[in-house]
Amino acid sequence: MSTTTLNERIWPAAEIVEDLSELRKKAPLTHVITNIVVTNWTANVLLAAGASPAMVIAEEEVAEFATIAAGVLINVGTVTNTDARAMRVAAAAAHKAGTPWVIDPVAAGALRFRTEIVMELLSQKPTAIRGNASEILALAGAVGGGKGVDSTARSLDALPLAKELAERTxxxxxxxxxxxxxxxxxETIAVSGGHPIMTKVTGVGCSLGALIASFLGVQKDPLRATVSASAVFAIAGSKAAAESKGTGSFAVAFLDQLSNLSA
Amino acid sequence: MSTTTLNERIWPAAEIVEDLSELRKKAPLTHVITNIVVTNWTANVLLAAGASPAMVIAEEEVAEFATIAAGVLINVGTVTNTDARAMRVAAAAAHKAGTPWVIDPVAAGALRFRTEIVMELLSQKPTAIRGNASEILALAGAVGGGKGVDSTARSLDALPLAKELAERTxxxxxxxxxxxxxxxxxETIAVSGGHPIMTKVTGVGCSLGALIASFLGVQKDPLRATVSASAVFAIAGSKAAAESKGTGSFAVAFLDQLSNLSA
Amino acid sequence: MSTTTLNERIWPAAEIVEDLSELRKKAPLTHVITNIVVTNWTANVLLAAGASPAMVIAEEEVAEFATIAAGVLINVGTVTNTDARAMRVAAAAAHKAGTPWVIDPVAAGALRFRTEIVMELLSQKPTAIRGNASEILALAGAVGGGKGVDSTARSLDALPLAKELAERTxxxxxxxxxxxxxxxxxETIAVSGGHPIMTKVTGVGCSLGALIASFLGVQKDPLRATVSASAVFAIAGSKAAAESKGTGSFAVAFLDQLSNLSA
Structure with missing residues (x-):
C-alpha cells in the first residue's frame, strides 16, 4: 500500500468559498439523470446552491445534452431497462466530450440488475463516484451488506477499499x-459536519451527487470540486438542523441555508 | 349478513403506541411501487415515521426486492403498461414469499385500464386494500362515482361493501x-381525527398506503397494523393542521409531527 | 402589422377575483401530463388554488381522461418516446372533445427531439401556449438561445413573435x-408582480401552465383565463417572497399564499 495523506477541510476554507462563489457566477448547466424519488428535490438543491439543473432523460436527447452540459450526474436509484439505455448513451457522450460526470451507484451490491448496469457505466470513466459505505464496498468488490439504500457500514470502514477503487478507476x-x-x-480529504437528520430526508445524498457534478463544472481539480460540494452540504445541513423542528422543516431549512450561504 | 362489531381506536391507544415503537426499532424495509406524483413525499413520510423506504420499480428487480422486504405497497395512480408488468411480478413475489403487501387502487372504477390491472393484482391476495370510498365501492363491484382520484362518496357509505370486499378477498x-x-x-375499527386539509396536499392518502405496508412489516395482526398506521396518520395530521398556515406549511408540519410523535 | 392593444391587469382586478372564485367553486378536474421533476409540486399548486389535479399518463387512459377533464396540460420537460405517444393521443382527444388544453414547450429550440414533438402537438390546436421568452422565440421560428430550461431572452423581446405565434396557431x-x-x-395583457426567487424553485413556471389549464376549465374566454392564472401566480409569489427566508421557505409560503388568497 502506497503512502497516502489524510487531511480535513470544512467550511469556510478558502477553496470552498472560492468554488461556491465561482458556481454562483457561472451557474453551470448540470445534466441530471436521477431516480424518480428525488428529481424535484435535486433540482431545488442545485437551484438553491446556484447551479442550473436540467433533467433530460430521453435516449434521443441525452448525448446532445451531456455534450453541452458543464457536468452530468447519473444515479441508478430507480433504474429501469429504458433508463439504462439512456444512461449508457449519456455516459459515453460525456466521456467523449470531456464533460465531467458523476455516478451514484444507489444500492449497488444489493441488487444484481443495477450492479451490472453500474459496472458497465464505470467503463465510461466517471470523474467521481459518490455513495455510502455499503455501495462503495460493493463496487470495490467486497461483499456489500447493503440494506436497500441505507448504509450499514461506516464510511471510515470503507476508506481502504475506496482508495483502491479510486486507483483502479x-x-x-x-x-x-x-x-x-x-x-x-x-490523497484523502475528510469533511465533517452535517447532522444525522440528513439521513431522514430522502435524496439528501443523491442531491450531493448532483451538486458534485455542478462543482466539477466550475473547478477543474476534481478532488477539490468534490470536497467543496461535500463541505457546502455539511455546513448547510448543520445550520439547518439547528433551526428545524423535525424532518419536514429540516428539508425546508436546508434549502434556505444553501441559498443563503454567503460565498 | 353476519354479526359484526364496530369499535374505535385512536392515538394514544396502547396498541398503536406499541406498534409505532416497534416500527422505529426495526425500521422495516418497505418496498414502494407508487405513482410518480407522490414518490418523494411517500419516502419522506416513511422516513419520518421511522421506516426504511426503497422505491424499486424495474421488472428485473422487483421480485428479488419484494422477497426480502418487510412489506410492499403497490399504488396504481399513474400506472403504465411497463409499470403494470413490474407490479404483477412484485405482487406475485410478495405473495409467494409471504411478504405482506398493500394495494392502493387509485381511481379504480373511473378508468377501465387500471381497473383491470387492479383486478388482476387482487388475485395475488393483498394483505390490505386502501382507498377512498369511491375506489372501494368500485372494487366491490358497485357503480363507482369516482371523479379522478377524489372521493365523492363518504367512507361510511362504503362500509357495507367494504366488508363484503374484505370477506371475498x-x-x-x-x-x-x-x-x-x-x-x-x-370486525371494523373506526379511526377518527385527521383534518380536511389532508385532502389538499397530494399524496397524503397514497403515503398512508405505504405506511400500512411498513406497519404490516412489524405487526403480524393485519387489522391492527392497518389501524395503527391510520391512527398515527390521523394524530400527525390533526397536530400539524393546528400549527399550519396553509397547505404548504401543513405538509411540512405533518412530517415534523410524524417524526416527533413520541412512541 | 395590425394595430394591437396592450393593457395591464393585476390582482385584485374584478375579473381575476371572479375567476378564482369560480375555480374554487367548481374545482375543475385538470388532466396533467408533465415532466417528472414537477409532478408533485404541480399537484400541490393546483390543490392549493382549488382545482382538482389528476396525473394520468398511460397511452391507454389519456384519451378517456382528456375527454372528461375540464382542462389538459401537456409539458414536455422530460419527454421520452413513450410519453410522446401518450401526449399525441391526449392532445388529439382534447381537441376532438373540445377540452381546452395547454402546451408548455420546455426547452423547445434547445433540443431537436422535443422540438419536433412540440411541433406535432401544435397541430392539435392548443388553447394556450406557455413558455419563457427563449421557448416562445424558438417556437415562433426564431433562433432560440435556450440554455436548458432557463430563459436567456427577456419576455418583452419575445412579444412581437409571440403575437405572430398566436395569430398563426x-x-x-x-x-x-x-x-x-x-x-x-x-390584444396583449401584461401581468406584473411576482419575484425573481420564483425562478429559483423548480417547476414554478411549469405549474403555471397547469393552472392555466384549470382556469380554462372555468372561464371560457381563454385570454382572460390565462391572464387570471398568471395574476394569481404573481400575487401569491410576491406575498410569499415577502415572508420567506430562502428558496425552501419560499416554496412553502407560495402554497400557503395560494391556498389562502381570498377570492
Missing part, C-alpha cells in the same frame, strides 16, 4: 457518512 | 375519509 | 418573465 471516490471521505487514492 | 379493507373505517369483514 | 401565447405578456395576437 481513476475516479474521485466520495464515501458519504457521518464524516465524508473523499479520495483520489493518494 | 381475505384482505383488510381500509376506507379513508373524514373517519377511516378498517375492516376484515367481521 | 389561434392559441393564446403566454410569455413568462419578470413581466408576463399574454396575447391572442390582437
Amino acid at each position: 481513476g475516479a474521485i471516490v466520495a464515501v458519504s457518512g457521518e464524516i465524508d471521505y473523499i479520495t483520489n487514492g493518494k | 381475505g384482505a383488510i379493507v381500509a376506507v379513508s375519509g373524514e373517519i377511516d373505517y378498517i375492516t376484515n369483514g367481521k | 389561434g392559441a393564446i401565447v403566454a410569455v413568462s418573465g419578470e413581466i408576463d405578456y399574454i396575447t391572442n395576437g390582437k
Whole structure:
C-alpha cells in the first residue's frame, strides 16, 4: 500500500468559498439523470446552491445534452431497462466530450440488475463516484451488506477499499457518512459536519451527487470540486438542523441555508 | 349478513403506541411501487415515521426486492403498461414469499385500464386494500362515482361493501375519509381525527398506503397494523393542521409531527 | 402589422377575483401530463388554488381522461418516446372533445427531439401556449438561445413573435418573465408582480401552465383565463417572497399564499 495523506477541510476554507462563489457566477448547466424519488428535490438543491439543473432523460436527447452540459450526474436509484439505455448513451457522450460526470451507484451490491448496469457505466470513466459505505464496498468488490439504500457500514470502514477503487478507476471516490471521505487514492480529504437528520430526508445524498457534478463544472481539480460540494452540504445541513423542528422543516431549512450561504 | 362489531381506536391507544415503537426499532424495509406524483413525499413520510423506504420499480428487480422486504405497497395512480408488468411480478413475489403487501387502487372504477390491472393484482391476495370510498365501492363491484382520484362518496357509505370486499378477498379493507373505517369483514375499527386539509396536499392518502405496508412489516395482526398506521396518520395530521398556515406549511408540519410523535 | 392593444391587469382586478372564485367553486378536474421533476409540486399548486389535479399518463387512459377533464396540460420537460405517444393521443382527444388544453414547450429550440414533438402537438390546436421568452422565440421560428430550461431572452423581446405565434396557431401565447405578456395576437395583457426567487424553485413556471389549464376549465374566454392564472401566480409569489427566508421557505409560503388568497 502506497503512502497516502489524510487531511480535513470544512467550511469556510478558502477553496470552498472560492468554488461556491465561482458556481454562483457561472451557474453551470448540470445534466441530471436521477431516480424518480428525488428529481424535484435535486433540482431545488442545485437551484438553491446556484447551479442550473436540467433533467433530460430521453435516449434521443441525452448525448446532445451531456455534450453541452458543464457536468452530468447519473444515479441508478430507480433504474429501469429504458433508463439504462439512456444512461449508457449519456455516459459515453460525456466521456467523449470531456464533460465531467458523476455516478451514484444507489444500492449497488444489493441488487444484481443495477450492479451490472453500474459496472458497465464505470467503463465510461466517471470523474467521481459518490455513495455510502455499503455501495462503495460493493463496487470495490467486497461483499456489500447493503440494506436497500441505507448504509450499514461506516464510511471510515470503507476508506481502504475506496482508495483502491479510486486507483483502479481513476475516479474521485466520495464515501458519504457521518464524516465524508473523499479520495483520489493518494490523497484523502475528510469533511465533517452535517447532522444525522440528513439521513431522514430522502435524496439528501443523491442531491450531493448532483451538486458534485455542478462543482466539477466550475473547478477543474476534481478532488477539490468534490470536497467543496461535500463541505457546502455539511455546513448547510448543520445550520439547518439547528433551526428545524423535525424532518419536514429540516428539508425546508436546508434549502434556505444553501441559498443563503454567503460565498 | 353476519354479526359484526364496530369499535374505535385512536392515538394514544396502547396498541398503536406499541406498534409505532416497534416500527422505529426495526425500521422495516418497505418496498414502494407508487405513482410518480407522490414518490418523494411517500419516502419522506416513511422516513419520518421511522421506516426504511426503497422505491424499486424495474421488472428485473422487483421480485428479488419484494422477497426480502418487510412489506410492499403497490399504488396504481399513474400506472403504465411497463409499470403494470413490474407490479404483477412484485405482487406475485410478495405473495409467494409471504411478504405482506398493500394495494392502493387509485381511481379504480373511473378508468377501465387500471381497473383491470387492479383486478388482476387482487388475485395475488393483498394483505390490505386502501382507498377512498369511491375506489372501494368500485372494487366491490358497485357503480363507482369516482371523479379522478377524489372521493365523492363518504367512507361510511362504503362500509357495507367494504366488508363484503374484505370477506371475498381475505384482505383488510381500509376506507379513508373524514373517519377511516378498517375492516376484515367481521370486525371494523373506526379511526377518527385527521383534518380536511389532508385532502389538499397530494399524496397524503397514497403515503398512508405505504405506511400500512411498513406497519404490516412489524405487526403480524393485519387489522391492527392497518389501524395503527391510520391512527398515527390521523394524530400527525390533526397536530400539524393546528400549527399550519396553509397547505404548504401543513405538509411540512405533518412530517415534523410524524417524526416527533413520541412512541 | 395590425394595430394591437396592450393593457395591464393585476390582482385584485374584478375579473381575476371572479375567476378564482369560480375555480374554487367548481374545482375543475385538470388532466396533467408533465415532466417528472414537477409532478408533485404541480399537484400541490393546483390543490392549493382549488382545482382538482389528476396525473394520468398511460397511452391507454389519456384519451378517456382528456375527454372528461375540464382542462389538459401537456409539458414536455422530460419527454421520452413513450410519453410522446401518450401526449399525441391526449392532445388529439382534447381537441376532438373540445377540452381546452395547454402546451408548455420546455426547452423547445434547445433540443431537436422535443422540438419536433412540440411541433406535432401544435397541430392539435392548443388553447394556450406557455413558455419563457427563449421557448416562445424558438417556437415562433426564431433562433432560440435556450440554455436548458432557463430563459436567456427577456419576455418583452419575445412579444412581437409571440403575437405572430398566436395569430398563426389561434392559441393564446403566454410569455413568462419578470413581466408576463399574454396575447391572442390582437390584444396583449401584461401581468406584473411576482419575484425573481420564483425562478429559483423548480417547476414554478411549469405549474403555471397547469393552472392555466384549470382556469380554462372555468372561464371560457381563454385570454382572460390565462391572464387570471398568471395574476394569481404573481400575487401569491410576491406575498410569499415577502415572508420567506430562502428558496425552501419560499416554496412553502407560495402554497400557503395560494391556498389562502381570498377570492
